[in-house]
Amino acid sequence: MMDMNVSFALSALVVVLAAFMTVTRANAVHALLYLVVLLLALAGIFFQLGAPFAAMLEVIIYAGAIMVLFVFVVMMLNLGATDQRRERAWIVPRVWIGPVLLAGVLLAALLRALAVTAPAGGGGPIGPAQVGLVLYGPYALTVELASFLLLAGLASAFRIGRHLQGGE
Structure with missing residues (x-):
């Protein structure tokens, strides 16, 4: 039980630091x-609380699909920018130090959680x-509003991006 508390605390620390x-x-x-690291740490917390399916949804939907959408929007807003110095600055090792350190802490917490066989939460999977049933039952309207x-x-990002580039 102590290992699960340590893993939970490490995951929570990663969430707070990554959010900041x-x-x-x-x-x-x-x-x-940093947002990707935050979402992965949240998935680890869900897993440690005994909700592995919610953890997988967190990884697939948020850390996967939503982040691809965000990266697409960022790329669209920078469309036509030929600043090679800025692009080279994105791939220097010092930029990756923070996310790599937080992901390492998250990995250590996940390995500790996987080593413990007893679930932290009292409920079943x-x-x-x-x-x-929950998403498309009482919360169907909320899910659809979120997609809109x-x-x-x-x-909006497409419109702003075109306006900034002198498109319209």
Whole structure:
């Protein structure tokens, strides 16, 4: 039980640090890297609380699909920018130090959690049927509104990007 508490505390620490780094970065790509680490740490917390399906949804939907959308929007806003110095600055090793350190702490917490066989939460596993019933039952309107919000954000970013480049 003690190992699970340590893993949970490490994952929570990674979430807090990554969230702080996400909102304090001036460069959008750096903020997105920290946001991915944050979402993976949240998935680790879900897993440690006995909700492996919710953890996998966190990884697949948020850290996967939503982050691809965010990266696409960032790329679209920078479309046509030929600043090679800025692009080289994104791939220097010092930019990756923070996300790599936080991901390492998260990996250590995950390995500790996997080594312990007893689940931290008292409930049983959450299956796809239960998640589907909740998402598309009483919260169906909320899920659809969230998808419209993402679509509106993407359309707004496209419009702003075209305007900044002198398109319209």
